[in-house]
Amino acid sequence: xxxxxxxxSADVESVLALRMGADVRQFAPVSAVTAKQFAALVTxxxxxxxxxxxxxxxxxxxxxxxxxxAQAPTGAAMEFDGASHYQxxxxxxxxxxxxxxxxxxxxxxxxxxxxxxxxxMTIDExxxxxxDDELFLSPLRPDPRPMDGIYHATFVSARxxxxxxxxxxxxxxxxxxxxxxxxEAAKDRENFSRGWQTVRQHGRLSATGLQIMENARCWxxxx
Numbered sequence: 001x002x003x004x005x006x007x008x009s010a011d012v013e014s015v016l017a018l019r020m021g022a023d024v025r026q027f028a029p030v031s032a033v034t035a036k037q038f039a040a041l042v043t044x045x046x047x048x049x050x051x052x053x054x055x056x057x058x059x060x061x062x063x064x065x066x067x068x069x070a071q072a073p074t075g076a077a078m079e080f081d082g083a084s085h086y087q088x089x090x091x092x093x094x095x096x097x098x099x100x101x102x103x104x105x106x107x108x109x110x111x112x113x114x115x116x117x118x119x120x121m122t123i124d125e126x127x128x129x130x131x132d133d134e135l136f137l138s139p140l141r142p143d144p145r146p147m148d149g150i151y152h153a154t155f156v157s158a159r160x161x162x163x164x165x166x167x168x169x170x171x172x173x174x175x176x177x178x179x180x181x182x183x184e185a186a187k188d189r190e191n192f193s194r195g196w197q198t199v200r201q202h203g204r205l206s207a208t209g210l211q212i213m214e215n216a217r218c219w220x221x222x223x
Contacts, residue, residue: 028073030096035069038096042067045105049163052170053106056163060113063120065090071097082112086119103167103177107184110163114156118212127151127209136198140191147203151213154195158216161188165223192220 030038049057070093083093092112099105118127130147138145140153164185168178196217199205205213 028071030069030071034096038069038094038099041096041099041102042094042105044102045099045109048102048167048172049106049109052172053163053166056110056159056166059117060109063090063113063116064092064109067092067094069094069096071095082108084112084115084119086122089116089119092116101177103173103181106163106167107160110159111156114159115152118152118155121208121212125206125208127206127212129204129206129209130202134202136202138195138198140195147199150195150198151203151205151209154192154199155213155216157188157192157195158220161185161192161220161223164188189220189223192216196220 046057046061049060068091080093080095080098082095082098084091092109094108094112099108121127126148128148128151132146132148134147135144136147136150138150138153140157141149145153164181167173168181168185173181196213199213203209
């Protein structure tokens, strides 16, 4: 991982606008003070992952080349806590206002790096063959989503459970943090189960997409 900072330079804004189109309006820069404080928290979260879930830490740091800190524009109807984009592979945007502890950082990194992992597996073929105008209930979003979004949400739920359970078992957390981690992991497993039902019933998956999801399902069922 090369580094991180605030999404405020003209170069960054132009690249984001080029790749993300109108979606770039969802992001606004954070202050230099906020960026510095949040960078320290991200460092703590990465250190926690390295000590408590080294395999996952290695995968995350191998996938992510850069992190940018951003927030929703003033008056925005919707907030975001983290974001990634298939045309900006290796780049992750995080919203400092939504993550306040090293454990929270670990969780969102497992989530968003999971999206990047899937993006990297779509070089030879798509994971999902459903049309984008087919909408279904999502385990992680209140609004109906295309099957590709359901697939991503389901897969990253398993990765979040992995992160939280590994850290809960690591001996590095306080009792309160352990309870929180296990509670989050239980929610992640429930989200995976609900998402899997939708994918199984309505998803048309490529061979690659089916294998990835089957591997995730086997891990969840073994836990």
